[in-house]
Amino acid sequence: MGIELSLSNESKHREVMATGRVIPVQSRCVQCGICSFNCPIGIDVRRHAWMGEPIDDSHCLTCGECVWRCPRGALRFERTELFKREEA
Amino acid sequence: MTRYVVVGTGVAGVAAIDTLRSRDCNAEITLVGDDPHGFYSRPGLAYYLTGEIPEKQLTIFTKEDWKPLNSKYVRGNATRLNPQKHQLEIGSAGTLTYDRLLLATGSVAVPSSIPGADMQGVVKLDDFDDARRIVSLARHARSAVVVGGGIIAVELVEGLKALGLKVHYFLRGERYWPNVLDENESRLLEHRLTEDGVIFHFQTETAEILGKNGKVAGIRTTKGETIRCEIVAMGIGVKARMELAKAAGLATERGILTNETMQTSDPDIFAAGDVSQVREALSGQSFMDTLWHPARETGRIAAFNMAGVSKTYKRKVAINVVRLAGVMTTIIGAVGSGIDDDLVSVARGSSETWQQLPNTISMQSNSDVNHLRLMIGEQSLLGAMVMGDQKLSWPLQDLISSNADITSIRHLLHPGAALGQIVMDFWSNLVK
Structure with missing residues (x-):
């Protein structure tokens, strides 16, 4: 059970890594810096949020730490252009 | 130049x-x-x-x-x-x-007029130095009393608790933030804070802050009760x-x-x-x-x-996403009404819009911590409160700020309906 769970998480994680990026939304961000403080590789996520720019840093692991820790729900994953479905 | x-x-x-x-x-x-x-x-x-x-x-x-x-x-x-x-x-x-x-x-912060409010140990949370002062005072304190309402008062409660203090929370009325939250929402947050050890004192007003050598030593209520504390934190509005x-x-x-x-x-x-x-x-x-x-x-x-570039401020639907008592909470648009006795003015992190309950039907979907309340107008959603699971936070922000026409689902929105799913499906179709 435990192994299945971790495998499922792992595959979900890989999918995000392959298809997504982190997008900040200025209207929710209060620049508290919890995102930057918790980024395991030190990306200044807060600065991206101030500028209203996606986290397009090639070092970003899309680990989700900033997304889950943000107390204002100001960050979310978005599919990258390559994986967006075409409009009907 | x-x-x-x-x-x-x-x-x-x-x-x-x-x-x-x-x-x-x-x-x-x-x-x-x-x-x-x-x-x-x-x-x-x-x-x-x-x-x-x-x-x-x-x-x-x-x-x-x-x-x-x-x-x-x-x-x-x-x-x-x-x-x-x-x-x-x-x-x-x-x-x-x-x-x-x-x-x-x-x-x-609106200053308190309570006798003793000028003593060392009476704090607010306006700026950097206030926060530093609280952390410093907490090192030598065992108990604190928080007076006030809105987001800032609960942030003070949670902060003082995290700093290791026994925390009493004084409310003038019968529940927390009554002009924005409905009764279920107030009770949910009160319950969570009580579980964390916070002691609520409802219908309680401060008569006097007691001191010793210019430092806070306790607080006396108008009912004559005395509580020992070294910090009194005020969040009565700004x-x-x-x-x-x-x-x-x-x-x-x-x-x-x-x-x-x-x-x-x-x-x-x-x-x-x-x-x-x-x-x-x-x-x-x-x-x-x-x-x-x-x-x-x-x-x-x-x-x-x-700079000479003509632009006008288009006031958008007021939104705030905060964590209250550990529960993620999104407040969008008009959700409440009336006044809050615990606040003498608007609270920090707040909007006067939230207190403007329109002529609407409100409904809620409850579970243990997940809670959804929608304020439904004739043709559009006017406000929403999303507590706990935040899946609907984004879609509702979108729908309310764009004043989306909900005529096609209006008849489906009734108490007992799967509100979350209906709103999510509607939004998904809209953004497709």
Whole structure:
């Protein structure tokens, strides 16, 4: 059970890594810096949020730490252009 | 060369100098402020108290970030404004002459008039130094009493608890934040805080703060009960810092009155952020927000107009996402009504819009911590409260701010329906 769970998480994680990026939304961000403080590789996520720019840093692991820790729900994953479905 | 002076180092002021510089690379821009810590995240102070971020994380801009703004910084308290001479006096720091001026002086906690409120140990959470003071006092304290309402009071409760104190929370009424939350929502948060060890005292008013050698030693209620504590934290609301504007003869009400270009009654003086009270041309109504994003946006709009680029502030649906008692909570648009006895004015991190309950049907879907309340108008959603699971937070923000026509699902929205799924499906189809 435990192994299945971790495998499922792992595959979900890989999918995000392959298809997504982190997008900040200025209207929710209060620049508290919890995102930057918790980024395991030190990306200044807060600065991206101030500028209203996606986290397009090639070092970003899309680990989700900033997304889950943000107390204002100001960050979310978005599919990258390559994986967006075409409009009907 | 145009001379711009911006008073206030909060987000409205900084957004303004950012915009001014982007419009005019030759202008002389001076930022004036009396907060020794300059520009930092005021909402972040709550997370500093809970220990989620270290103190230095509160500072937003690095030296590198300031460089391209190429502005002069004068630390000092603006003491007098002379609109006729276009001059601003800054105490001993001298006098500045401006062509256009922005007042982004923010808001301050309403001081308590309770006897003993001037003693060491009575705290508020307005600025960086307040947060530092709380952390420092907590090292030598065992108990604290929090008085007030709204988000800031619960942030104080949670912060003091995280600092290891026994926390009592005094409420004048029968429940928490009654003009924004409904009874279920209040009870949910109260229950969570009680589980964490917070002691609620409903229908309780403070008669006097008791002291020893000028330091807080306890608190006495109007019922005659005495509680020992070393800290009394007050969160009874904020008021606009508009003394400068008032003395200069600018039009003021609850804040400095502006039109939708953020221009005050003096054509060369603008106001933005918590201190501004924007009058909407169409409705004639004016509102005050004490929220981060509207402050940034009004600062930006003011700066465009100061630089001669005509732009109007379109007030969006007020939204705040906060964590209350560990529960993620999104408040959008009109959700409550009436007054809150625990607040004497608008609370920090709040909007007057939230207290304007429209003529609507409200309904809720409950589980243990997940809670959804929708305020439904004739053809659109007017407000929503999302607690716990935040899947609907984004879709509802979208639907409410775009005033989406919900006629096609209106008949499905009734008590007992799978509200979450209906809203999610509707939104998904809309954004496809």
